[in-house]
Each structure stands twice: as C-alpha cells, then as structure tokens.
Amino acid sequence: MIDHAHDLACVRDATERLLTAVAEVDNASLAEPSRLPGWSRGHVVAHLARNADALVNVLQGRPMYASAEVRDADIERDAPRPLDVQLADLRESGARFQAAGDAPADWTRTVELRNGVTDSASRVPFRRWAEVELHHVDLGIGYELEDLPDEFTEREIDFLAQRFSGRSDIPATRVTDGTHAWRTGRTADEPEVTVSGPAAQLLGWLAGRRDGGALKARGGTLPKLPPL
Structure with a gap:
C-alpha cells in the first residue's frame, strides 16, 4: 500500500540533497549541457521547479499544465536564469508542493496528470520523488544512479x-x-x-x-x- 506521508518525507529529503548539490555549481556550469539531449542544466532545474507547481495543480484539481506548449515555453523562459534565482525558485516551488501534500485530502481519489493519464492521488508524491531523483542524476554533477536510495531504486x-x-x-x-x-x-x-x-x-x-x-x-x- 502506498504511504503518501512517507513519500512526501522522501521528496523533502531528495529535494534537500538536490538543493545542496546545485548550490555548489556556478552560472557557467548551469548553462552547460545536461545529460538530457537539448537541455542545459538550467533547463533541468527549471523543469523541476515547474513540475512541482504542476503537481500542486494536480493535487488541487486543476490541469497539470495549461498546455504542452505552455509547459515547454515556461521551461525555455526559466532555463537561462542565474543560479541564485534558480535555487530560490526550486526551493520555493518545492515548499509549495510539500504544503499541498500536507493539506488534509482524500488520498484515495483519482487525479489526472498529463496526456489524460490518471492515477491515485496517493501516488503523486512518489511521482515527484522520481522527478527529483532522476533529474538530479541527469544534471551530471556527481550524483549517479548508484547513489539513489535503495528503496527508491526498487520501487522505480x-x-x-x-x-x-x-x-x-x-x-x-x-x-x-x-x-x-x-x-x-x-x-x-x-x-x-x-x-x-x-x-x-x-x-x-x-x-x-x-x-x-x-x-x-x-x-x-x-x-x-x-x-x-
């Protein structure tokens, strides 16, 4: 059985690891290519911030993104920002996700994600955990698949x-x-x-x-x- 409260705690820990790691890079490094084709490290960090807000939308019954075009445009807009702005956004959007997850809710309800995909609300924290962990690896800044928590690796x-x-x-x-x-x-x-x-x-x-x-x-x- 999915324990959403446990997964929210795991998201919090993973986000702290990510924030600590990203704080060690500089603006030039942030603009360099990530391991994802066509995306800089700035794109990855911007995506993680916007994904946190998108999953708040999901938990609160709104469309995850206004459209695929808006999603992509937001990432492109935010990718070139300097490190301090990226970090603040990543931290604040992560806090908004945690607050939405901590709010009283029916965790058995069905929610809608992108492209018509549906899932139990209780699985949304794990989905966010996967975003944070895998994209941390995608940054190519010293965090590898072998460094992922064993529980996460098995469940993913x-x-x-x-x-x-x-x-x-x-x-x-x-x-x-x-x-x-x-x-x-x-x-x-x-x-x-x-x-x-x-x-x-x-x-x-x-x-x-x-x-x-x-x-x-x-x-x-x-x-x-x-x-x-």
Whole structure:
C-alpha cells in the first residue's frame, strides 16, 4: 500500500540533497549541457521547479499544465536564469508542493496528470520523488544512479516495469537484480527474455538513462524500450 506521508518525507529529503548539490555549481556550469539531449542544466532545474507547481495543480484539481506548449515555453523562459534565482525558485516551488501534500485530502481519489493519464492521488508524491531523483542524476554533477536510495531504486524499477507491461512491441521479459524480480512487456505464461544485472543498471535501462550494455540477456537479445 502506498504511504503518501512517507513519500512526501522522501521528496523533502531528495529535494534537500538536490538543493545542496546545485548550490555548489556556478552560472557557467548551469548553462552547460545536461545529460538530457537539448537541455542545459538550467533547463533541468527549471523543469523541476515547474513540475512541482504542476503537481500542486494536480493535487488541487486543476490541469497539470495549461498546455504542452505552455509547459515547454515556461521551461525555455526559466532555463537561462542565474543560479541564485534558480535555487530560490526550486526551493520555493518545492515548499509549495510539500504544503499541498500536507493539506488534509482524500488520498484515495483519482487525479489526472498529463496526456489524460490518471492515477491515485496517493501516488503523486512518489511521482515527484522520481522527478527529483532522476533529474538530479541527469544534471551530471556527481550524483549517479548508484547513489539513489535503495528503496527508491526498487520501487522505480517496479513502476517502470508496470508501465511497459502489456506492450506488444516489447517481448515478455523477466527483470531481476538477483534478489528481486519483475515482469514486463507482452503478457505470456513464461518470459521470453530474462534481463539481469545490478539494480542501478536495470533502472538506468528502464528509465532510458543507460543503454543496458552492463546487463545480461538470456533467452534473446536485450529488448529495445520505447522512450518514456
């Protein structure tokens, strides 16, 4: 069962780690490319701030973004800002998200995210946790997939395996780190392919952050995953 209060605390901790790390860079470094194609580090930080506000909208029953075009324009507008402005925005938007999460609410209700995707309100804090952790890695400033909390890594693998489950363009696949196992891809009685390796590498492959070269595939080749 999802514990939204626990996940809100994890978001708070992850945000503090992110703020501390970003405070160590300078304006020139912030303008350099991130690990996300076409985005500078400033784009990543701006996206994280705007995503916090977007998830406040979700929790309060408003559309997540006015439109895809407005979302993209806001990120482009905010990306070039100097470090002190970016940090203040990231901190203040994160605080707004925490306040919205702390407000009394029916956490069993269904909420709508982007592109018509729906989910339980109780899962919104975990979704924010994933944004903060993975984009911290995307900044390329010393925080790697191997540094992620074990709980987050296990749960995000589970989340992504479920996201790709039932996809006809992905063979039935068993994913395992040697301790835990997940199934994804086409529904079948027995998986066609078993993908194994360290949890951080599995997460990197599922999340599109690594090419899977460090993983082993038995029963077929490593499945090609669609972009998130």
